[in-house]
Amino acid sequence: MTHFFSISRFYAMFLKEFIQAKRDRITFAMILGLPIIQLILFGYAINNDPHSLPTALVYTSNDPYTRAIVTALEVSDYYEFSHVGVSASEANDLMQKGEVSFIVTIPSDIATRIQRKDKPTLLVAADATDPAASSGAVSALKNLANEALARVNGEERAIALQRAQRLQIIVHRRYNPEGISQYNTVPGLLGVIMQITMVLMTALSLTRERERGTMENLLAMPANSAEIMLGKVTPYLCLGAVQMTIILGAGQLLFDVPFVGSLWLILFSTLIYVFSLVLLGYFFSTIAKSQMQAMQLMVLSLLPSILLSGFMFPFRGMPHWAQYIGECLPITHFIRIIRGVMLKGADLSQVGNELAILFVFVFVFSLMALSRSKRTLD
Amino acid sequence: MKSELVIDVRDLTKRFGNKTVVNQVAMQVRRGEIVGFLGPNGSGKTTSIRMMCGLLTANSGEGTVLGLDLMRDQLKIKREVGYMTQKFSFYDDLTIEENLAFVARLYKLKPLHTYVDKTLESLGLTSRRKQLAGSLSGGWKQRLALAACTMHKPKLLLLDEPTAGVDPKARREFWDEIHVLAAEGMTVLVSTHYMDEAERCHRISYIAYGNMLAQGTVEEVVASSGLHTLLVKGEDTDKVAHTLADHPDIDQVAPFGSTLHVVGPNEDKLKSAVDEICADYDLTVELGETTLEDVFIKFMSDSKDNMQ
Ligand SMILES: Nc1ncnc2c1ncn2[C@@H]1O[C@H](COP(=O)(O)OP(=O)(O)O)[C@@H](O)[C@H]1O
Ligand SMILES: [Mg+2]
Numbered sequence: 001m002t003h004f005f006s007i008s009r010f011y012a013m014f015l016k017e018f019i020q021a022k023r024d025r026i027t028f029a030m031i032l033g034l035p036i037i038q039l040i041l042f043g044y045a046i047n048n049d050p051h052s053l054p055t056a057l058v059y060t061s062n063d064p065y066t067r068a069i070v071t072a073l074e075v076s077d078y079y080e081f082s083h084v085g086v087s088a089s090e091a092n093d094l095m096q097k098g099e100v101s102f103i104v105t106i107p108s109d110i111a112t113r114i115q116r117k118d119k120p121t122l123l124v125a126a127d128a129t130d131p132a133a134s135s136g137a138v139s140a141l142k143n144l145a146n147e148a149l150a151r152v153n154g155e156e157r158a159i160a161l162q163r164a165q166r167l168q169i170i171v172h173r174r175y176n177p178e179g180i181s182q183y184n185t186v187p188g189l190l191g192v193i194m195q196i197t198m199v200l201m202t203a204l205s206l207t208r209e210r211e212r213g214t215m216e217n218l219l220a221m222p223a224n225s226a227e228i229m230l231g232k233v234t235p236y237l238c239l240g241a242v243q244m245t246i247i248l249g250a251g252q253l254l255f256d257v258p259f260v261g262s263l264w265l266i267l268f269s270t271l272i273y274v275f276s277l278v279l280l281g282y283f284f285s286t287i288a289k290s291q292m293q294a295m296q297l298m299v300l301s302l303l304p305s306i307l308l309s310g311f312m313f314p315f316r317g318m319p320h321w322a323q324y325i326g327e328c329l330p331i332t333h334f335i336r337i338i339r340g341v342m343l344k345g346a347d348l349s350q351v352g353n354e355l356a357i358l359f360v361f362v363f364v365f366s367l368m369a370l371s372r373s374k375r376t377l378d
Numbered sequence: 379m380k381s382e383l384v385i386d387v388r389d390l391t392k393r394f395g396n397k398t399v400v401n402q403v404a405m406q407v408r409r410g411e412i413v414g415f416l417g418p419n420g421s422g423k424t425t426s427i428r429m430m431c432g433l434l435t436a437n438s439g440e441g442t443v444l445g446l447d448l449m450r451d452q453l454k455i456k457r458e459v460g461y462m463t464q465k466f467s468f469y470d471d472l473t474i475e476e477n478l479a480f481v482a483r484l485y486k487l488k489p490l491h492t493y494v495d496k497t498l499e500s501l502g503l504t505s506r507r508k509q510l511a512g513s514l515s516g517g518w519k520q521r522l523a524l525a526a527c528t529m530h531k532p533k534l535l536l537l538d539e540p541t542a543g544v545d546p547k548a549r550r551e552f553w554d555e556i557h558v559l560a561a562e563g564m565t566v567l568v569s570t571h572y573m574d575e576a577e578r579c580h581r582i583s584y585i586a587y588g589n590m591l592a593q594g595t596v597e598e599v600v601a602s603s604g605l606h607t608l609l610v611k612g613e614d615t616d617k618v619a620h621t622l623a624d625h626p627d628i629d630q631v632a633p634f635g636s637t638l639h640v641v642g643p644n645e646d647k648l649k650s651a652v653d654e655i656c657a658d659y660d661l662t663v664e665l666g667e668t669t670l671e672d673v674f675i676k677f678m679s680d681s682k683d684n685m686q
Contacts, residue, residue, distance in 0.1 A: 008486055012479075015479075015483070016476070016480045019471075019472060019476060020469065020471055024471070213463070213466075213467050214467045216433065216463050217461075218467075220433055220456060220461045221484045222485060376432070376434060376435060378434055
């Protein structure tokens with residue numbers, strides 16, 4: 001009787017957990033509030049149009065073109081030239097210390113090039129660990145410099161715009177060659193936020209029963225391990241869907257994240273991803289002795305998920321051992337799927353492999369949790 | 379035909395680490411009986427009950443519960459018995475009704491709402507069904523827990539200190555309910571550390587520090603202890619109390635108002651010792667009845683001596 005899975009006992013567990021989760025204000029605040037807070041926090045980092053970023057300006061010659069560009073840049077509010085006229089090595093040092101986000105270098109031959117009607121160049125080094133900032137700043141630089149040059153030559157604005165094609169800006173993204181943009185961040189953030197909330201919620205589920213003393217009674221009643229496990233994790237699939245809607249909706253509203261691929265594919269992959277997370281959390285709760293331990297396990301799993309999944313650093317740029325660890329995390333595969341589908345319009349055939357790996361996680365985590373589930377208090 | 383013995387276990391032993399918490403305990407409970415399981419705190423009552431309802435695996439032991447093998451059929455036993463835990467272990471953040479519905483669903487009781495409504499009605503909680511269980515008083519929580527663990531009509535009910543921390547009126551009502559359940563054919567094993575509750579049981583088992591020390595009706599347990607009691611009455615009882623307690627033939631001296639209960643194992647020696655000490659004072663000595671409490675105190679001091 002109890003050896004087989006019973007839908008009605010599963011439903012009893014599901015309903016109980018669902019009511020409890022719904023009634024727990026902290027859970028609710030966390031599930032709804034955390035994505036919003038995170039998005040707003042990350043929103044500053046991925047602001048499309050950041051202003052007043054500290055910049056070092058390197059120039060050596062003192063010709064009228066250089067002076068015009070310097071003046072124009074200084075009065076603009078786009079860059080804040082905190083260090084003007086420093087040497088190249090000083091500028092490098094400043095960037096390494098994090099005191100400037102950009103180094104703009106005006107080559108000494110700019111005057112000769114302009115007079116020779118050659119293509120003048122400006123060099124921009126961007127600290128791309130703060131990646132979103134660079135693209136807007138670079139295009140602003142182009143306009144500012146061109147207008148300045150136009151004024152020196154006494155040209156009209158229209159002609160200056162034509163010349164804009166000619167001014168070349170060479171950008172070096174430092175520290176982060178892949179140059180993750182805000183479009184990459186929001187889908188990744190979806191993965192990270194869900195990893196935090198879903199694993200935490202379920203990691204507490206059994207330890208909470210144990211600490212409240214309700215575990216003994218639950219074990220004394222006829223539900224079996226699979227019914228308890230699924231009954232306890234499935235309510236969070238619904239909450240995960242709510243979270244996903246919030247994050248993707250806000251990503252679209254606040255940051256105009258493109259939405260190229262199939263919405264259904266995104267929904268489905270997110271569901272499988274959340275399923276693997278809640279089972280991972282549940283597995284933690286079968287091994288944790290207290291809520292404190294459950295939290296620690298959750299944090300332990302969170303760190304590699306943020307660092308080694310390709311969310312923070314480009315996956316292919318990591319050393320091999322780190323890539324191997326990354327491959328063992330559901331979030332790595334989820335981020336690949338979601339970036340592929342959302343941003344590049346990948347279809348099922350293209351993300352099928354990654355999706356299959358998520359299913360493997362679901363399967364493996366269930367088995368791990370079930371093998372740790374006890375039917376007695378021993 | 380099932381045996382008349384609903385619980386029939388022997389040599390039940392449980393160790394936690396190298397500490398033996400239950401030591402070769404035997405217990406027999408007949409169908410329809412209310413058996414009291416008495417003993418001081420930490421003596422192994424909860425552990426024994428958990429082993430008998432399939433929640434803990436005994437290190438050794440044999441026997442049957444409801445005709446099912448104690449060691450092999452743990453899961454089946456668990457489903458067949460009703461077990462009420464010592465600490466309230468339903469969900470504080472679910473309403474009374476939701477708790478009952480949860481249990482009814484797990485036991486697949488159908489139709490669900492009939493079961494839940496009936497239980498609420500018999501509890502007298504129909505109008506408070508939407509109240510959170512956590513907001514109930516101790517006495518009500520215990521009644522709710524009892525109702526919840528008897529909803530599936532188990533043949534054997536194991537109650538672990540159901541009346542601890544409950545006021546006397548609620549305690550009495552609780553015992554009335556236990557008797558109603560027994561009259562309906564349920565067999566009940568109930569642990570307690572209140573002596574007076576022993577009187578409400580058909581038979582009692584007394585456990586101390588993991589050892590089962592006595593079983594039987596209250597009268598049998600008192601008689602088997604071999605203790606005798608004298609009552610010393612008068613103005614000067616407090617003057618002799620110390621001298622009496624120090625006498626080798628006297629086990630216990632307990633004042634009850636102006637009366638001293640003097641207890642010892644040998645009737646003749648007890649009498650001569652008391653007469654000798656009380657001769658110089660204005661005191662009367664008469665034969666008294668040994669109480670269960672006297673017996674338990676002897677058991678406790680004996681088993682403490684054994685432990686040392
Ligand atoms: N899970 C456990 N691990 C270690 N010791 C335990 C455990 N459960 C109970 N004990 C110990 O076993 C002894 C008996 O406990 P218990 O059966 O709860 O006694 P009672 O119910 O009679 O008060 C106590 O000393 C208690 O500390
Ligand atoms: Mg106990």
